Amino acid sequence: AQTVTQSQPEMSVQEAETVTLSCTYDTSESDYYLFWYKQPPSRQMILVIRQEAYKQQNATENRFSVNFQKAAKSFSLKISDSQLGDAAMYFCAYRSPYNAGNMLTFGGGTRLMVKP
Amino acid sequence: DGGITQSPKYLFRKEGQNVTLSCEQNLNHDAMYWYRQDPGQGLRLIYYSQIVNDFQKGDIAEGYSVSREKKESFPLTVTSAQKNPTAFYLCASSPETRKGNQPQHFGDGTRLSIL
Numbered sequence: 001a002q003t004v005t006q007s008q009p010e011m012s013v014q015e016a017e018t019v020t021l022s023c024t025y026d027t028s029e030s031d032y033y034l035f036w037y038k039q040p041p042s043r044q045m046i047l048v049i050r051q052e053a054y055k056q057q058n059a060t061e062n063r064f065s066v067n068f069q070k071a072a073k074s075f076s077l078k079i080s081d082s083q084l085g086d087a088a089m090y091f092c093a094y095r096s097p098y099n100a101g102n103m104l105t106f107g108g109g110t111r112l113m114v115k116p
Numbered sequence: 117d118g119g120i121t122q123s124p125k126y127l128f129r130k131e132g133q134n135v136t137l138s139c140e141q142n143l144n145h146d147a148m149y150w151y152r153q154d155p156g157q158g159l160r161l162i163y164y165s166q167i168v169n170d171f172q173k174g175d176i177a178e179g180y181s182v183s184r185e186k187k188e189s190f191p192l193t194v195t196s197a198q199k200n201p202t203a204f205y206l207c208a209s210s211p212e213t214r215k216g217n218q219p220q221h222f223g224d225g226t227r228l229s230i231l
């Protein structure tokens with residue numbers, strides 16, 4: 001079974017600065033998918049960014065980008081020009097293409113605080 | 117707008133009582149999921165369904181039951197056998213596809229507490 005670890009329970013960043021959230025995972029599979037979800041105080045889970053393991057190029061979505069290092073099984077999220085609205089819980093998630101149900105395995109989350 | 121609707125937003129359960137959480141989606145997604153989230157923790161899978169009239173247990177199915185009689189609906193019943201039901205419950209759906217890069221879409225959640 002796969003496991004996802006987020007080693008930083010809490011992080012803080014100054015508004016307009018850059019912050020990186022860490023995620024590592026354990027798998028024996030060569031093909032898989034990785035996601036970052038944001039959960040603001042409203043508790044709704046919002047997709048931030050996704051990465052296919054077969055793609056070497058790191059995914060980017062506006063101010064959000066990932067550093068995907070397959071050999072190290074690392075999938076960190078970089079938030080540039082942090083905004084107050086970025087304050088939330090961030091969850092890293094893994095999905096196996098070999099799993100019939102396409103379920104997600106989540107990490108424990110990182111709470112990001114943004115200081116004005 | 118397409119989306120997932122969970123109701124109620126807050127729910128209270130008495131000892132020995134079964135309660136049902138509603139989840140409806142109009143995204144025409146085949147697969148639906150129920151997750152439990154405890155304070156400060158990640159999501160854990162309770163049950164999932166890939167097609168109508170079929171569902172599978174997740175990691176923490178004990179004390180819960182589900183049904184999938186319609187494609188758009190996937191209600192979760194928290195039974196009296198679930199001794200620690202206080203948590204936040206999230207429903208999700210996704211297209212059933214071999215392309216695993218399709219994200220799951222989530223509802224707004226239901227917070228369940230014991231009276």
